[in-house]
Amino acid sequence: MKTIKDVAALSECYDLLVIGAGPAGMAAAATGAEQGLSTLLIDENPAPGGQIYRGITTTPVAAKETLGADYWRGTDLVRDLTASEATYAPETTVWSVGPAAEGPSDPGRMEVGVSVGGAARLIQARQVIAATGALERPFPIPGWTLPGVMTAGGAQIALKTSGLVPDGRVVVAGSGPLLYLLTAQLRAAGAKISVMLDTTPHENWGRAIRYASDFLRSPYLGKGLKLLLGAHRGMRIVRGITAIEADGDSRVRSVRFRHGSKEEELPCDVLLLHQGVVPNINLANAVGCALDWDDDQLTWVPQTDEWYETSVKGFTIAGDGAGIGGAESAALRGRLAALGAGHRLGRLSAKDRDQMAAPVRTELMRAGRGRRFLDVLYRPAKAFRVPKADDTIVCRCEEVTAGKLRETVALGVAGPNQMKSFLRCGMGPCQGRLCGLTVTELIADTRGVSPNEVGGYRLRPPIKPITLGELAALPKTPAAIKAVER
Template sequence: MTSITGDEAACPINDLAEAYDVVVIGGGPAGLSAAKTVSDLGARTLLIDENRTPGGQIYRSVLLAREADRQRMGEDYWRGREIAEAFLRSGAHYAPATTAWSIGPAHDEGGRIIGHEVGVSGGGAARLIRARQIVLATGALERSFPIPGWTLPGVMTAGAAQIALKTSGLIPEGRVVIAGTGPLLYLLAAQLVEAGATVSAVLDTTPKSNWLKAARHLPAFLASGYVAKGLRLLRTVQRRTKVVRWVSALSADGKGELKEVVWTADGQEHRMPADLLLLHQGVVPNINFSNATGCKHEWDETQLAFRPQVDTWYETSVPGIAIAGDGAGIQGAEAAALQGSLAGLGCASRLGLVNGEDRDQRAARLKAQLRKVTQGRGFLDVLYRPSRSFRIPPDPKTIVCRCEEVSAGQIRASVRAGAVGPNQMKVFLRSGMGPCQGRLCGLTVTELIADERSVSPGKVDYYRLRFPIKPLKLRELAGLPQSDAAKVAVLADLANTHHSKPK
């Protein structure tokens, strides 16, 4: 199960053991590094990956990439091969094309909690797998970018376009406009123009005032490795397409499909015909799993997102569950790989595979590297902080919850009717109850409620999520082993999902 490089990698779910020392969920740099580290230290380890090959989003399909992809995708992407190959050479078991959908306590025959139980499915079957330690390496989600017209066909996220490019080599046809803020904006623009796409314009919504606010972080940024990379991207994009800065308003226009992109810059409205609009305004921690598991979270005012509380070894408030990588706070791919290794050391220490002194010695080099690769991160966080108008829609008609077609005005009205938080709001609206389970609207809903109440988003909180957090087929549930633990897990999940009342 460890010499896997392509589609032949699919591991039948029935081949997995009933229990592991460590289960890692997520096949990006953090998950791969955590699994390799703890496996090398003697732990029986399983990595669960929704993708067919290791790499996660940032290194998606890197083991299938050809040498010709190297220039198009860039050296940062190509470095993911080393991380993925190192993992495959380890003794960790690998379950690709497999979804983890729940985590619950595992009990012994006397009813005592002895670890955790992970619900997984793949190949049409489902299993419950015990783990003494769990590492969540679920990465990040793109921040919601609710503008008028963003639900039109022809409008999608930049991340979705990048997935299509990495996975299938799909290059968008027609006139492409990329809009938003953040380093990924220019990275995707560069990748698309290198691939031959027609990028008509890059509309940069970074507020001009952010530059002044970020200035105090400039010395650390100039000493970091971000500068050279950023300048290369900017030169590539500015040489090949039109870049418009200081965009303060944006909308997608068309009947039935996208026809034009409308924006305001320097007080003037502009229009441009477009066949595809790609939106992006940064990424935020994917907290769906950690939220449903009951881990404590806090509001990060700098990154404008909720993140789980973790200790030095990335263990959460739930004993035996650690979170590494962007799921614990956005710091980038290099930092994620190092955090994964540190989380793996923490797991090994708690399992008694290394003593404290050995753990600390091994960690010293990793922590030094982590400080180096995150130097200058404060500058990027402040510079690319999305403007208020693109996080909290000023137009009450703007759709916020795409699944249930709930508008910004309806959310504000529910607050005036007595909803003080996202969960209470479900009594009035169905926002957050659709297929995405709040992944697209969660932060926007929280910030809208906070704005209407004139309080911090931290006081409003986030949706309270329930397992299963991913779609699960009834035949998979029906096929679960008929143990008492399985019955309890399924009944609890179904009860929580269908009968719980918002508080």
């Protein structure tokens, strides 16, 4: 592996450009390079691993049992990547992907806008694999913008990369396997968690039970049981939570919650929120990939074929960015995506591709067993997706509340793009990452139609920040001069 930290050192064109160095991206880059494709792996973090294996080569948390065996499994992926011929560009962002306008035109050739250390450049790629992973589902409750309220994943990153644990009175709230995993990790690291507020709706158990037999034969079972059992010991767990509110002035001071008919308030210094992860589709959306609403995972999922190629030719999405499947599944899907790209580039015959893919697909089937049970069981409650309290902030950047959104739907605003014009929601620096799903579901709920009918924000580049100065330095064309200098 060759590491590049200078935008000028990148080649003009790569056979394969992989975006994101999590499990899917690392596997895709290694698999691509193995086929002899000139492969570039771009990642915005300083070290490989993505979020799930964040800091795997650098973490100061030496005691293996703190982060657990599943975390350390990422070591194999890093080893394969390091041994490969791929080029790796850390601390580098991709801010646009579009069709290549000029130069040799093979189908699917793309122009990719990259930025390293304050300098932007456009390079080309014959195939692009976006391994942009997942992000935590928005958790809009009153007070979620207060300092001291963080995502559970955020706290996990602080632990993995810096050996930091939340201090004082720590409350974790929400639902889903990652919440229990993080709680176990934090407690193993010595954090004192005063209470876990479990928002998993009681009725989910009834719905999930019919998928339980698959789950019982799945690799999730052992891990899940251990986490749940571990979680019980020495910590208060309140189940069936139906409302949560963070209170405080300059930071969170207390958390109020309701379970059954009871309301309680506890002092709190750190509140960690989590209710599952959803595909990070910002790049796919800006590229123009067709997206579908997935009613099980309650999120947008890009349409892909069996090699994870999207509706945009040459643009493939591997891993959780194409639908949540977890780290193991992501790595396998990364390999399949790279085999698909290798075939489209003429490097692999269909037969070789399929032969190499067969064992990976078998593994993928195994890794996905039980997923459906988890999806149904931990499908987050509506009260935490479509906030009832009108003063709850939905768009954190522009500070747009649920009440304002509902009021504007009543004017006849039918979808999120018109909503953007009316209220600026989704127009801040996060570009709708933290409010997109909520806005879609809230409009759908208020109008009484499906999220699919409402649609989502339409995004445009740059999907990562670049400065005007960086943009200004890019090459111009005669057509551009004609369009601008009149």
